[in-house]
Amino acid sequence: MIYIGLTGWGDHPALYSEVTSARDKLFDYSGHFPVVEVDTSFYAIPNSATIDKWCRDTPERFQFVLKAYQGMTGHLREDLPYETRNDMFNAFKECANTFKKYNKLALVLVQFPPWFDCTAQNVQYIRYIKGQLIDYPIAIEFRNQTWYARDTKEKTLHFLRENELIHTVCDEPQAGVGCVPLVPISTANKALVRIHGRNIHGWRNIGNMHNWRKVRFLYDYNEEELQALAEQVRQLQGQAKDVFVLFNNNSDYHAAPNAKRMQEILGLQFEDLSPKQMNMFEGEL
Template sequence: MIYIGLTGWGDHPDVYQRSSSRDKLKDYASHFPVVELDASFYAIQSQRNMERWVNDTPNSFQFIVKAYQGMTGHQRGDIPFDSKEAMFQAFVQSLRPLIESGKLGMVLFQFPPWFDCQKAHVDYIRFCKERLEDLPLSIEFRNQTWYSDAFRDRTVSFLQKGDWIHSVCDEPQAGEGSIPIVPIATNNDATLVRFHGRNVHGWTRKGNEDNWREVRYLYEYNEQELLEWVHILKKIQRQSKDVYILFNNNSGGHAARNAKHLMQLLKIDYEDLASRQLDLF
């Protein structure tokens, strides 16, 4: 099965029917069966938030939860926990409503561009797996040394042995801080595909956080580019039972349109989405 969605549900005006910001997820879930939950990257979410999001979505809806930034090395300064173990425990506890409702698709560990292929980082990946061994975990690298000629085969083998879900990325090829398309499944159950756009000049641009994101993810895929991915996705689908696809080219409002276009090219019509009927009372 192929599940197509977007990263976050707050920046896609094409899918909203209701005026309240609290209803955005409900509207989103009437268009797509999966979403990336990125609020969990900035702060470990309360179970109350998770319960509300569970209640706002259909029974079959899936969340791909980004690992907290203190767990992936993005945190600036000290982590706001007594220990790494306490941080991981708090993160797991926050996921309980998703786990119990069957709506946790996976946890995504997206490591930063400086996280290169070296023994200390391989050991840290093992540490993460040990702390969350009962959960479906996906991994995304942003340093191309993991897929260099010297390490690519060993990287794939390492992920397979650890039962990690591979995050296959489409992104600008802009030096060491970007990775190539590696359409290989490392988990029999699932593979994650993330479309970041192909804005080469924006990918490495420096600046304040808001402006950086607006430029970096400003891209619209054309039909030929999506058609090329149809063939790649069919190859991946033969390697794992489910393929989860997320469009992250959000800043220009292109993600939802590109996702819908890919659904058309793949002839996908989801039947168990939320109703698009407005709530009148």
């Protein structure tokens, strides 16, 4: 099964009615897509009461991709706002368990920083992550090309497969060592595709450090590019039971229409969604 969605639900105005309040945006979102990435958990681990509301606001079969907290992935180095590393992981597991309680946890996304390169020490840290999150399906996203170098690519994929870790397939600008190539290979019974856009200038953050997020993900995929990506998704469908495709190119709100077009190209009809509050896409695609 192929599931298409977006990274976050709060910033896609095309999906909401004119009277939708911030607290009701997830409900409106779930009338369009069957999965969403919880990206706010990267910055702060949400509490159980908040997750309870998210799960109650969405249909029974709706799924969440839970992004790992930045302290777990090395983005904070050793500057952790928890007394111990175990406290941090326990807080995150409590969060993940609330999604599991509702049977709505698709997987946990562990996205490493660009400086997390292919070394024996970092391989061991991935094993540590696996041990800490043993009860959850884990997707690993690399952001350093050394994991896909000529002499390491097959070893990387073998390592993920051997440890039952989901390989995150990325489409992003090829702008140096801090990015990865598109490698449409699944290493588990689930596959994750994250579509970041192809804005090379924005990815390098040249002259835009104060506003890097707004620039980095500014990209609107054209028809030829979406058709080619759809073929890669079909290829993954032949390798995994479930394929989750998440559009992250939303600096100028392109993610939702690109995702809708991808859905059309793949001929997908998502059932059991929330009632739509508006149908702006009908007749336009």
